[in-house]
Amino acid sequence: MSAAEVEARLGDLPDWGIDQHKLFRHFVFSNFVDAWGFMSQVALLAETMNHHPEWSNVYNRVEIYLTTHDADGISEKDFALASQIDSLL
Numbered sequence: 001m002s003a004a005e006v007e008a009r010l011g012d013l014p015d016w017g018i019d020q021h022k023l024f025r026h027f028v029f030s031n032f033v034d035a036w037g038f039m040s041q042v043a044l045l046a047e048t049m050n051h052h053p054e055w056s057n058v059y060n061r062v063e064i065y066l067t068t069h070d071a072d073g074i075s076e077k078d079f080a081l082a083s084q085i086d087s088l089l
């Protein structure tokens with residue numbers, strides 16, 4: 001996906017940006033239980049879509065990076081997963 005395509009698609013996902021050439025969003029929850037509950041839902045989604053996040057969690061914070069190794073960059077799959085993740089909130 002070209003940089004111009006990525007920019008255009010980002011218009012549909014206002015809470016996501018690009019960091020380290022990956023689709024990135026940072027989430028803050030009330031506590032660890034809420035953060036972990038969210039991550040559990042994302043994990044099931046990722047398995048269903050066979051597309052998996054690079055992510056980290058510190059207490060109530062979750063950082064998610066999406067990229068497609070097979071495409072060596074951001075692909076439609078990353079946007080599809082990001083949009084499904086947004087719909088969990």
Ligand SMILES: C[C@H](O)[C@H](O)[C@H]1CNC2=NC(N)=NC(=O)C2=N1
Pocket residue numbers: 050051052053054066067068069070071
């Ligand atoms: C073999 C398997 O289909 C691949 O490794 C899939 C699985 N999940 C993946 N997830 C992500 N984010 N990028 C990939 O390229 C990818 N590839």
